[in-house]
Amino acid sequence: MTEKRLEDLFLDTLKDIYYAERKILKALPKMAKGAQSPELKAAFEKHREETEGQIDRLQQVFEILGKRPQAKTCPAIEGILEEGEEILEEYQGTPALDAGLVSSAQAVEHYEMARYGTLKRWAETLGMKDAATLLGATLDEETKTDKALSVLAVASANQKAKAA
Numbered sequence: 001m002t003e004k005r006l007e008d009l010f011l012d013t014l015k016d017i018y019y020a021e022r023k024i025l026k027a028l029p030k031m032a033k034g035a036q037s038p039e040l041k042a043a044f045e046k047h048r049e050e051t052e053g054q055i056d057r058l059q060q061v062f063e064i065l066g067k068r069p070q071a072k073t074c075p076a077i078e079g080i081l082e083e084g085e086e087i088l089e090e091y092q093g094t095p096a097l098d099a100g101l102v103s104s105a106q107a108v109e110h111y112e113m114a115r116y117g118t119l120k121r122w123a124e125t126l127g128m129k130d131a132a133t134l135l136g137a138t139l140d141e142e143t144k145t146d147k148a149l150s151v152l153a154v155a156s157a158n159q160k161a162k163a164a
């Protein structure tokens with residue numbers, strides 16, 4: 001048995017989030033299309049653009065490692081996105097749709113925050129400063145997106161879902 005080390009974990013996890021980001025890139029336009037409020041639509045569209053940049057950063061990290069970008073199926077993100085699709089279908093045309101979409105999107109962001117937090121720390125431990133900076137930049141974007149979604153939930157989506 002080969003001895004697996006932190007470098008192996010780092011590369012495997014990088015492949016996991018690379019897979020996840022590409023799935024998220026495809027899911028965000030559906031969420032933007034489904035969202036009722038213009039603010040939530042705009043938030044999803046903005047994050048779709050950011051996600052393109054995040055995929056680019058991941059490709060840069062692969063390059064730093066001297067590896068070709070490779071995706072590894074991530075069942076976690078598939079499950080989270082599947083639940084989002086369920087919300088889209090089951091709550092279509094109802095006042096609770098946006099609150100449900102925000103909750104789905106935040107589940108995605110939290111998964112990403114967990115992954116990028118870990119990857120950034122591992123990059124630091126492995127002495128990969130540039131990779132840590134790239135991963136940290138994405139972690140900040142995911143964190144900001146999560147906060148923006150919380151604001152939308154409190155400001156409108158939840159109230160609309162409750163009052164109607």
Ligand SMILES: [Fe+2]
Pocket residue numbers: 021024051054112142
């Ligand atoms: Fe992302």
Ligand SMILES: [Fe+2]
Pocket residue numbers: 047108109112142145
């Ligand atoms: Fe994200």
